[in-house]
Amino acid sequence: MNWIESGSKPLPSAMLWVEGKEFEVEAILFDKDGTLMDFIYTWGKWGERLLAHFSSGLLERSLPPLSLDLLQLWGIRYDRDKQISGYDRNSPLSMGTVEDLLTLLALEGYKAGLSWAEAKVLAEVCRSAADEELERSRTARLLPEVQPFLEQCRQAGLRLGIVTSDETEAAEKHLEWLDIRPYFSVCVGADRVNRGKPYPDMVELACRELGVQRARVAVIGDTEGDMQMARSAGVAAAIALDESQATEREAFPSADAVIAGYHELQLKQVR
Template sequence: MAQLAVCGDMHEIDAILFDKDGTLLDFVSMWGFWSECVITAFGTELTVRGLKALDAAAIPSLWGTQHHESGRIIGYDRNGPLAMGTMADLYAVLAWQGYLAGMSWAESRSAAIRCGEGASAMLEIERPARLLAGVKSFLDACRQQGLPIAVVTADETDAALRHLEWLGIRPYFGMIIGTDQVERGKPFGDMAELACSRLGVQPARTAVIGDTNGDMLMGRAAGAALRIALAGGTAAYPDASHIISGYEELRLGG
């Protein structure tokens, strides 16, 4: 058992479940890079078929991204598809654009997946992941307290494992639960419930930390004691029990 101080309030908890992207690692450095690779490649798929390219003005609305005037991704909607969706969700959104442009659904879906896999290969080469400020020291505190911690992510498990290894933090976590391990991903409570079961703790003695309201909804559905939103931008977190701006607002005690 440990005590977690959040916004000045002290809570007894037995475990913490962390979202990955935007919670442990910088979302834009990772998924902004990936998205730019996918969108560029999909534009090429359209062009070589003599079809109309994606409308640059419409690109931010596809997955919920924010762009510099140069086109580079500099932010994201924390409650949008890129932040909350699975790979299958993102591919479906992109495939719809290809279908509207004149591809068959099968052709467009294949192209979207091919572009996504190519972008993931570029991730492997570039490894643009960066830890958020305060993450490492907080994970060290969890280890010192002997507090069980896990990752629950909308990403696939194998990909999540690689990303955590790139960052050098994989050994901190007793469990990594990706969306492929459950029937229903976020915002349902399945991943949190599975993580708690495997850690041997009760959800009602567990804290969830995430950067989207989907994470908060997952925590609520699982019956988590605390639902801590790592806030950013103008995102709303109606299902959070606490909202913080950074890890410096969290303190662990025995």
């Protein structure tokens, strides 16, 4: 039996049913982007702004602008009309940290003719500009069925946390924009751990702060990196959300279950 730090009483637990399997859990950890928040709606536009600013910086220095295909290399998918239509769930944009993306961007600047130092500074300046534009527009929206499921978790007494490759301050901000911050007791971004996904560090830290054993936790995410993180941490259940149903199940070999929406999850409090 798992006890909270005060030792006064056991934590509430619930049975989580999915794909004919059941798991007894005391907490659920969620990835943020693509799991709670519409990933492409926010980060597709952010990526386009980031690259546009960087290209402008290169042109000001009489250097060639970035290739229009760069976002596709990072994982953004476009339709025939050149509109963003989706993303690769195993791409740098989806799985990487902001620092990973800035390193990739700086590399493009170096290849274009900047020194490495100049490229790093320009990447950070452009990141700040893209962040400011995102904050002004508050470009964020919940995925379908998220809020009702979070309410079910609250009613079942489960503790909830965030484990995201985003930076913690930005993640907290997005949760506020989406009006779901009160549901979560902890928020662990990549900046709070030594190793990000697919390593177990974020899950381990979140569980310590929640006061729960990893074996009594479910993780829900939208990438194989989330599933590998969950598996390496030894959690009770690793559940992949493929809301678009565009990805083959084989893309999540580490998952216990793959769902198209939160309606496929059922909860029942057991104590």
